[in-house]
Amino acid sequence: MSRPQTELTRARHKESTNRAELDALLDAVHIAHVGLVADGHPVVLPTACARDGDRLLIHGSTGAGWLRRLTDGADACITVTAFDGLVVARSAFESSMHYRSAVLFGRLAPVTDPEQALHVLTDALIPGRTSEIRRPSAKELAATTVLALPIERWSLKLSAKWPEDGDEDVAGDAWAGVLPISSRYGAPLPAPDLRAGIEVPPSISALSDRVR
Amino acid sequence: MSRPQTELTRARHKESTNRAELDALLDAVHIAHVGLVADGHPVVLPTACARDGDRLLIHGSTGAGWLRRLTDGADACITVTAFDGLVVARSAFESSMHYRSAVLFGRLAPVTDPEQALHVLTDALIPGRTSEIRRPSAKELAATTVLALPIERWSLKLSAKWPEDGDEDVAGDAWAGVLPISSRYGAPLPAPDLRAGIEVPPSISALSDRVR
Numbered sequence: 038m039s040r041p042q043t044e045l046t047r048a049r050h051k052e053s054t055n056r057a058e059l060d061a062l063l064d065a066v067h068i069a070h071v072g073l074v075a076d077g078h079p080v081v082l083p084t085a086c087a088r089d090g091d092r093l094l095i096h097g098s099t100g101a102g103w104l105r106r107l108t109d110g111a112d113a114c115i116t117v118t119a120f121d122g123l124v125v126a127r128s129a130f131e132s133s134m135h136y137r138s139a140v141l142f143g144r145l146a147p148v149t150d151p152e153q154a155l156h157v158l159t160d161a162l163i164p165g166r167t168s169e170i171r172r173p174s175a176k177e178l179a180a181t182t183v184l185a186l187p188i189e190r191w192s193l194k195l196s197a198k199w200p201e202d203g204d205e206d207v208a209g210d211a212w213a214g215v216l217p218i219s220s221r222y223g224a225p226l227p228a229p230d231l232r233a234g235i236e237v238p239p240s241i242s243a244l245s246d247r248v249r
Numbered sequence: 250m251s252r253p254q255t256e257l258t259r260a261r262h263k264e265s266t267n268r269a270e271l272d273a274l275l276d277a278v279h280i281a282h283v284g285l286v287a288d289g290h291p292v293v294l295p296t297a298c299a300r301d302g303d304r305l306l307i308h309g310s311t312g313a314g315w316l317r318r319l320t321d322g323a324d325a326c327i328t329v330t331a332f333d334g335l336v337v338a339r340s341a342f343e344s345s346m347h348y349r350s351a352v353l354f355g356r357l358a359p360v361t362d363p364e365q366a367l368h369v370l371t372d373a374l375i376p377g378r379t380s381e382i383r384r385p386s387a388k389e390l391a392a393t394t395v396l397a398l399p400i401e402r403w404s405l406k407l408s409a410k411w412p413e414d415g416d417e418d419v420a421g422d423a424w425a426g427v428l429p430i431s432s433r434y435g436a437p438l439p440a441p442d443l444r445a446g447i448e449v450p451p452s453i454s455a456l457s458d459r460v461r
Binding site: 068070071072073074077079080081082083085112115116118120122128129130132134136138142156158159162163167169170171173174177180181200202206207208209211212213215216217218219220221222223225226227229231232235236237241244245 | 280282283284285286289290291292293294295297324325326327328330332334335337339340341342344346348350352354367368370371374375378379381382383385386389392393411412414418419420421422423424425426427428429430431432433434435436437438439440441442443444447448449450453456457
């Protein structure tokens with residue numbers, strides 16, 4: 038969730054209509070918050086997501102009620118957010134956050150290529166992982182719902198500004214700046230039932246190394 | 250967003266009704282995704298949040314349409330999620346995530362103590378910050394909506410299990426385990442207009458140090 042600090046050299050706080058900026062966020066963050074209306078009430082649930090061209094993929098158990106509602110054509114709003122830092126102003130009022138947030142609207146539909154779509158989801162979270170493991174079984178595919186939202190109606194906000202205090206506050210003694218935050222993977226923890234001699238595979242060591 | 254690894258010594262994937270576990274999540278994660286229904290359609294927006302006893306606080310500009318809808322009594326769902334790691338199984342099907350997710354339902358109402366509530370919000374994100382800065386002005390308070398959701402109707406999911414592969418997969422050659430992820434603040438970046446001689450204050454250095 039980090040961003041090159043060069044972007045901090047100018048104030049930046051805007052709505053973007055740039056599809057490349059949307060894609061960059063969707064390709065960096067794989068946690069989505071999916072909103073739908075159930076019996077008239079809003080419900081928001083977190084789930085993994087991955088962009089595949091012009092569609093955003095999610096998946097889950099065929100037994101999940103909220104996935105069934107979406108499969109049945111419920112309106113959805115999928116929001117993907119990266120928290121990048123704190124904007125520490127001289128006042129609480131001007132303090133805020135660095136973030137990137139995509140809000141996508143529409144209706145999802147089951148994909149016609151579930152195995153391929155699951156492949157994309159797996160490799161989005163762990164690049165290269167599908168080449169290290171077996172293919173899904175027919176039983177596993179039958180137990181999984183994979184839905185896609187067309188990337189058509191969306192808005193994107195990118196906030197990466199410096200504090201914007203008034204002259205009186207700037208003349209005071211309070212500190213102001215930005216406190217960046219980033220996420221990183223730690224060392225892989227082998228499963229208790231891992232057989233002896235099986236090394237950490239390239240996909241996992243790459244993720245674990247990349248962010249150090 | 251890290252968790253002591255001792256908790257990984259047993260399989261753990263459950264709904265919790267433990268209020269202390271809910272509070273621990275709400276006190277650790279200050280990004281909420283707020284869902285509401287606008288003109289029949291779901292909308293999900295990210296915002297800062299903080300728990301204050303038995304209420305969850307959010308705030309924003311009085312000009313924000315979604316805050317006005319909530320102020321007017323729209324049903325809401327507020328979801329707070331921590332992503333703690335990847336569960337890397339021998340198959341894509343058994344792979345999943347470590348996460349903690351709270352879903353709260355209800356209607357928000359304007360707080361009767363906005364200055365105190367903003368104090369709680371600021372100090373939740375940056376402990377001790379309010380003692381370093383001036384109080385909000387009357388104008389700033391008038392421009393800010395602070396809403397509270399009673400913490401009454403909620404569900405909590407905590408997923409921290411090891412991969413649960415079947416015997417056939419365990420006997421194979423694929424690696425399995427958990428790849429933990431955590432967030433940490435980096436070094437504070439002083440604002441371009443920071444006056445010379447103003448040091449990084451205790452609140453910021455504490456945050457920046459705590460997570461290293």
